[in-house]
Amino acid sequence: MARIIEAPLLNGEGCAPRGSAVGAFGKLNAAAARGLVYDDAVKAETDALYERVRHVVPEFEWPAFAPLIAAINRLKREKNAVILAHNYMTAEIFHCVGDFRGDSLQLAREAAKTDAAVIVQAGVHFMAETSKILAPEKTVLIPDLRAGCSLAASITGADVRLIKQRYPGVPVVTYVNTSAEVKAESDVTCTSSNAVQVVEWAAKEWGVDRVILIPDEYLARNVATMTSVKIIAWKGRCEVHERFSAEDIAELRAAHPGVVILAHPECPQDVLAAADYAGSTAALAAYVQEKSPRKVVLLTECSMSDNVAASAPATDFVKPCNLCPHMKRISLEAIHDALVTMEHAVEVEESVRLRAKQAIDRMLALPKTERPLDFEVGRREVAVEII
Numbered sequence: 001m002a003r004i005i006e007a008p009l010l011n012g013e014g015c016a017p018r019g020s021a022v023g024a025f026g027k028l029n030a031a032a033a034r035g036l037v038y039d040d041a042v043k044a045e046t047d048a049l050y051e052r053v054r055h056v057v058p059e060f061e062w063p064a065f066a067p068l069i070a071a072i073n074r075l076k077r078e079k080n081a082v083i084l085a086h087n088y089m090t091a092e093i094f095h096c097v098g099d100f101r102g103d104s105l106q107l108a109r110e111a112a113k114t115d116a117a118v119i120v121q122a123g124v125h126f127m128a129e130t131s132k133i134l135a136p137e138k139t140v141l142i143p144d145l146r147a148g149c150s151l152a153a154s155i156t157g158a159d160v161r162l163i164k165q166r167y168p169g170v171p172v173v174t175y176v177n178t179s180a181e182v183k184a185e186s187d188v189t190c191t192s193s194n195a196v197q198v199v200e201w202a203a204k205e206w207g208v209d210r211v212i213l214i215p216d217e218y219l220a221r222n223v224a225t226m227t228s229v230k231i232i233a234w235k236g237r238c239e240v241h242e243r244f245s246a247e248d249i250a251e252l253r254a255a256h257p258g259v260v261i262l263a264h265p266e267c268p269q270d271v272l273a274a275a276d277y278a279g280s281t282a283a284l285a286a287y288v289q290e291k292s293p294r295k296v297v298l299l300t301e302c303s304m305s306d307n308v309a310a311s312a313p314a315t316d317f318v319k320p321c322n323l324c325p326h327m328k329r330i331s332l333e334a335i336h337d338a339l340v341t342m343e344h345a346v347e348v349e350e351s352v353r354l355r356a357k358q359a360i361d362r363m364l365a366l367p368k369t370e371r372p373l374d375f376e377v378g379r380r381e382v383a384v385e386i387i
């Protein structure tokens with residue numbers, strides 16, 4: 001079984017304690033407050049699910065999680081609902097109630113295809129908006145309206161309109177981690193799995209040699225090292241990934257000789273220069289599954305290691321934990337309550353939806369790559385114009 005090794009904290013605030021009596025009591029209280037108990041029927045219903053999270057959930061905690069998990073899975077059947085679980089969800093959500101799991105792009109594709117009447121987005125608000133844009137006839141629920149995103153909050157539709165005035169004729173490629181309003185002002189969206197492909201397509205389609213890639217400055221800088229297209233960027237940041245540094249990598253290598261360091265492209269460029277491999281969350285998961293490194297560090301949101309570990313028994317995960325406070329708003333009890341009350345339904349105004357959909361559809365229409373993009377590590381920095 002994979003081992004999870006908590007690393008001393010780098011720059012972040014640290015993980016919620018796992019295996020603590022306090023955490024387990026909190027969940028027990030949450031279940032009891034909803035009239036849910038751990039009995040023989042719940043045990044029989046959930047024993048197989050426990051095997052998926054045994055590596056991160058101690059046995060004594062399971063009676064606290066199981067009643068909520070069993071209730072959520074029953075509610076999904078009753079309401080014809082599916083749960084889209086992002087890679088940054090905690091393991092009990094990701095593995096025990098998630099119907100579709102993955103990064104933003106994978107979840108967007110599932111939202112477009114599902115026959116379910118209700119989609120519960122176990123992720124943040126912009127992801128729920130994307131689901132609603134692609135599946136307007138469905139009820140899309142976000143279990144906690146406070147689940148925002150520092151990156152999405154860094155830019156507005158009005159900002160994009162001003163950018164277009166300043167750079168007429170230059171295509172706007174927008175990361176999916178943005179509001180519907182921002183997508184609606186954009187020409188095409190991208191994810192970290194396909195950003196280079198989309199940038200090169202946009203430059204060719206518009207017949208230009210430069211592209212506006214917003215709002216993540218570090219993603220834009222990392223893309224710029226891999227293409228001859230000139231990049232114009234915005235100064236948005238992900239508050240989780242911007243905290244990693246090249247010094248952290250040096251400390252991790254000193255403390256764990258031979259460890260393989262994998263980084264997400266929302267990290268600063270010096271982090272990618274010092275890492276062994278970089279890619280989207282889907283690419284990082286694929287790397288671990290294909291290469292089975294003995295010991296690995298994932299420089300991304302904290303829960304990702306717990307989730308990948310379930311299918312990588314030969315790998316030990318050193319976890320320098322940086323939590324996304326927005327993703328962590330989504331809990332089992334919030335998902336349970338969303339399915340009971342059918343709140344909070346996400347709506348996108350129709351004219352905004354149609355324009356945002358056009359930008360997403362352009363991305364989805366591009367040929368699907370066989371595997372997510374590898375970002376090359378150790379590359380020299382390339383000049384990027386910051387708006």
Ligand code: SF4
Pocket residue numbers: 088124148149150151152177238239240241301324325326327
């Ligand atoms: S991890 Fe970063 S980009 Fe993702 S939701 Fe959190 S703040 Fe936003």
